[in-house]
Amino acid sequence: MPGRQLLMSFPVTATSHALADYRARGGYATLEKALASMTPQQITAEVTASGLLGHGGAAFAVGRKWSVIRLNDGQPHYLCANADEGEPGTFKDRWILENAPHLLIESMLIASYALQVRNAFVYIRGEFDLPFRRIQGAVDEAYAAGLLGERVLGRDFACDIIVYRGAGSYVCGEASGLITSIEGKRGYPRNRPPRLTVRGLYQRPTVINNVESLANITGIVRDGAEAFRKVGTAKSPGTQLISISGHIAKPGVYEVEYGYPFAKFIHEDCGGVLGGRKLKTIIPGGISTKVLTAAEIEPLKLDHASLAAAGSSMGSGGMIVIAEGTCMVRLLQVLLRFYHHESCGQCTPCREGMGWMHRIIDRIVGGEGRPEDIERLYEISHANDGTTICGMGDAAGYATVGILNKFRDEFEYFIEHKRSRLGGNLEVLPNA
C-alpha cells in the first residue's frame, strides 16, 4: 500500500464488518473515552488541530465547519454523513460502508456528542445494495448493544442514526440538495447564505460531512491531532482513499498517504496501464477535476497543493486512468451526456448550457461538427462560472475546458474529417 494507513489498516474477512470483530480491534473504546473524559469543545478543538480536510471533493477543513455550530443555542442540531457517492469514478465510501460500517457509526457518535446532535443521518445513494445492508445491519447491531438510542454506553447521552436512502439523483450528493432530499422533496440545491451550519435540515444548524471525512474522526480522537499530523504532508495531513478505475491493471480502492509520488502509485501500486499500454491522461479526482497528461503527473505528489499547482485537484479521489488510443471526443460526449442528464434544471445557465453542450458534442460525434463548435464549448463552459446555485454547472465547465485545452487537436480532426482520429474508441482492449 502506498504509505501509512489509517482506515484500511485491518484485514478484510467475512466478518470484519461485524460488531464483534470491530470491538476486538478496539472499536468503541474511543467513544467511551470521549464520553468519559472529554468535553464537546475539546473534541472539536482536536479535530480542528488535526487539520483534517473534507473528502467529499472541496477539501474544506472539517474543524472549521464544526466550529460554526453554537452549542447550547437551544436548537436541535443535525449531522448527515454524505454517502451519496455519485461522482463518476468514485467508489471509496462504499469500501467504508461495506467493510468498516462501525467505524463510521463510532465516528458519527463522537461527532454527535461534539456537536450536540440528537438525530444523525446517513444519506446513502439509492442504488447501493450491499453497502446499504452493511450500514443498516451495523446500525441495528449498535442499537441492540446500547451504542445508539436513549443512553449511549449507559451514559447521559442520547443519539439516533437513521439510514436514509436516495432514489437516483447526482445533485443530491451536493450538501443542500441532500438536505432537501432528506426533507422528502425533490433534491434541489439551495442558494447560500445562509450556510447549512446555520440553517440546514428543516432550517436547523446542520453539519454535512463525507463518509470518509467522518471515518477519520475516531482515529483523531483516539491518537490525538498531533499523531494525525505526522501522517501525510504539512498542508494535507492524513491519507486519502483513492478509487482507481478505467484502463488500469489493478483497479480498486487504495489508501494513499498524502505526499506519495503520483507516478509510482500508478505504475507500481496499481500495476500500470491495462495491457501494458502507454498512459495518455488521468482524471485525478472524479470527472469534475481537470485531466492531467502522462508527462504532467510524472513529477507530482498526491496531495492538495501539488495537484492545485498542476491546475487540477484531488477532488473525491475518483481517479480514472485513460490509455493511449482512447478518443477524447467520445469521452467528453459521455461526460456531457451525464451532466445534461443530471442537471436539476433550476438555474438557466446550467439547464440550457448542459443541453447545448450535449447537442454540440453529439453533433461533432455524428460528423456534423462545425469549426466554431470548439469556441462555443469554451464559451458555454465559462458562462456557468459562479452563476449557478450549486457547483455542478462549474464542474461541467472545468471538465470540458480541461479536455479541450489538452486535446484540442482531436476535436479539430474530428470536425474536419467527420470521424475520430482514434476510431472513436473508449474501450482499449489489452494489447488490442
Added chain:
Amino acid sequence: MKHLIPEFDALRARFPATFASSLVLPCVRRIQEDRGFVADSDIDELAGYLGVPRVQIEEVLSYYTMFRRKPIGRWHLQMCRNISCSMRGSERLLAHLETSLGIAAGQTTADGRFTLSTVECLGSCGTAPVLVVNETYHENMDTARIDALLKGLD
C-alpha cells in the same frame, strides 16, 4: 398501500416527530417494491397518511430516476454507461443485450420478462462494467457472463 400502514407507522416512530415530510421517499420506495410501480391511488393515500401535499409526492416521483409510475418487466436490467464502464466495454455489452433481447434500451420485451435501461455511474467503476438486475449488482461483466445470467432469469 393500506396494508403497508403498520410498517409505515413503525418507520415514522423512528423519525423525529416533526419529520413527517421525510417519510415520502422511504414510503414511496416501499410502495414501489410492493406493487412494482406507484399508482394514482397510492399517491392519494400516502398524501393523506403523511399529511403532505399530493403535489410533493408527484414531484418526487418525477424527479428521482429510480421511481416509476408504470409497471415494467419482471427483470430490470440496468447497464451503466458512464465513463469507467464505457472504457471497459459497456457500450459493446449494451449492444449485445439489445440484440439478445430484441429490444432497445428503454423498452420491455413483449412477454414482459425484461426491461432494459441505461444508468449513469453506480459507484462500481473498479469492477466495471456493471449490470444491475433488479436490486443486485453484477460486476466485471462480459458477454459470456451476460448470456449465462439471462438464461437463469425466468
